[in-house]
Amino acid sequence: MRTIEELVSGAPVFSKLTPAQRKQLLELTVERNYRKGEIIILQGTVWPYAMLVIRGLIRANKESPEGRCLSLRSFVIGSVFWGHGLFGEYCTPATLVAYKPTTILRWAAKDLxxxxxxxxxxxxDLCLQLSQRMMEASQTITDIAFSPVASRLARLLVDQFEAERQTHIERKMTLEEMATTIGSTREVVCRLLYRFSDKNMIQVDRSRFILVDREELNKLAEGEIVLTKE
Incomplete structure (x- = not known):
């Protein structure tokens, strides 16, 4: 398990600081703990801080006035979130929620x-990180606007199989969480998973997904094939 000093030293931007500057940064750190399901930042608020995740999992969810929810990004251990309020009176465009018991290190704008x-x-490096965040946001918009839901779900599964480096993965996300991640609904995700199973791309049981045809699932994820209506 990495120490706080190691996490800070390995984080984007912070890794470029001198040892003396990182020491100063650590002295200005505020540590915060959150329960699973607790809101860390509410959409629409000005949050003039940066934070580093040292335990748990955070997701940034965009909520519509109608109550629909889209998960824009996940922040795992070692991830840094740069609050929009660091750079002016800008509101946070998403709600950040702890999906596990979570601990963060936080720094105020004036100190950081x-x-x-x-x-x-x-x-x-900070400029590069913010530029990358803009590119990721653009890609998310492109996916939602132009990629079918089936392709987005296939991409989510492909990424999970690749991350685990196995042909079977535990079902760590609920149907609701999967739907939030790809901008759909629980019912659609459930229906598509069994369509994937019927097409012999995956097998689905109560606790895991089993990869059957990696090539076809990849083609669906990349939009090279589409699921025909039955």
């Missing part, structure tokens, strides 16, 4: 930026 702006490499 005074250190980063003294280090050109760290400042440049």
């Amino acid at each position: 930026l005074s250190i980063i702006t003294e280090n050109n490499e760290a400042l440049w």
Whole structure:
């Protein structure tokens, strides 16, 4: 298990700081703990901080006025979230929720930026991180606008199989969580999973998914094939 010092030293931007600057950063750290399901940042609020996840899992969920929810991104151990309020009176565009018991390290804008702006490499890395976040947001919009739900679900499964490096994976996400991740509904996800099973791409049981035809699942994820209506 990595120490707090190791997590900070290995995190984007912070890794570019000098040892003395990281020591100063650690002295300004505020640690916060959250229960599973607890809201960390509410959509629409100004949050002038950055945080590093040192335990648990956080998801950024975008909520519509009608109550629909889309999971934009996950923050795992070692991930850094740069609050929009760090850079002005900008509202957070999503709600960040702890999906497991979670611990974060938090830094206020005035403390953090005074250190980063003294280090050109760290400042440049921050620019790269924010640019990457914009590109990821653009890709999410593209996927939602132009990719069929079946392709988005197939991509989610492919990513999970690749992450585990196995042909079977535990069902760690509920149907509701899967639906939130791909911008759909629980009912549609359930129906599509069994369509994938009928097409012999995967097998589905109560506790896991089993990969049967990686090539066909990849083709569906990449939009090279589509599921025909039956």
